[in-house]
Amino acid sequence: MEERHSVEAHLNELLCKWRRILRLEESWDVKLEIVMDSSFHKTGDFKVDCTDKKAILLLNGANPKQENLEEVIVHELLHLKLYPLDQVTESLITANYEEGSGAYSFAYTQFMVTLEVTVEELTKCFLLEFGEDREMSFGRCEKQKSFNELYDGLNNIQ
Numbered sequence: 181m182e183e184r185h186s187v188e189a190h191l192n193e194l195l196c197k198w199r200r201i202l203r204l205e206e207s208w209d210v211k212l213e214i215v216m217d218s219s220f221h222k223t224g225d226f227k228v229d230c231t232d233k234k235a236i237l238l239l240n241g242a243n244p245k246q247e248n249l250e251e252v253i254v255h256e257l258l259h260l261k262l263y264p265l266d267q268v269t270e271s272l273i274t275a276n277y278e279e280g281s282g283a284y285s286f287a288y289t290q291f292m293v294t295l296e297v298t299v300e301e302l303t304k305c306f307l308l309e310f311g312e313d314r315e316m317s318f319g320r321c322e323k324q325k326s327f328n329e330l331y332d333g334l335n336n337i338q
Contacts, residue, residue, distance in 0.1 A: 184241075185265055194250050194312070195237065195316050201310055208260060209234045214241040224252040226260060230267070235260055246317035254311075255303045265294060 195212050199205045215238050227236040237256050239249060246252055256264045259266070269291050277284035305315055 188212075191239065191249060191253070194253050195257075197252050198250075198306075202254075202257050202261055203305065204257060204261060207233060210257075211236050211259070214236050215239065216242045218242045223249075223290055226256055228260070230263075248307075248313050248315055248317045250311055250313045251303060251307055253305055257298055258299045258306075258337045262295070262299065269295075305321065311337050 191214070192212050195210065199208075199210060204210065209232075213236050215257075220238070220240055220242065223240045223246045225238045227238065229235070239251065239252060244252070270288075270300075272323045273284065273291060277287055304316060307316070
């Protein structure tokens with residue numbers, strides 16, 4: 181129990197550090213919550229109240245998919261930093277495409293993929309410059325098929 185408290189205290193210190201670096205101290209109230217529920221499948225997530233500018237950063241304490249939780253904290257805080265842009269873009273997609281249509285699905289998917297790639301790239305930049313733990317997590321990558329495995333069973337083009 182004492183070890184868990186120590187880990188949680190360190191994660192809260194990292195949260196404070198990164199809120200300062202990302203200039204979120206004055207704009208958002210953020211609380212850290214360690215989720216010990218095995219049905220929580222994400223490594224990190226947010227609950228957001230835009231009206232009150234409050235957010236709860238959820239970190240998976242039961243089965244995180246990444247080793248570097250500092251990376252997850254930075255990643256999630258960058259989502260919070262970009263939240264206004266996220267909301268405007270989602271509103272534009274909703275206003276211009278019928279939900280459930282192919283065009284809506286395409287626009288929404290492209291936006292979400294681009295958002296995740298952008299947030300992850302920014303996370304790497306900030307971690308390499310200011311991170312305590314500068315090792316990138318390869319947890320998701322390690323579970324992917326290798327390049328050769330992707331082509332197993334395909335017919336030869338010739």
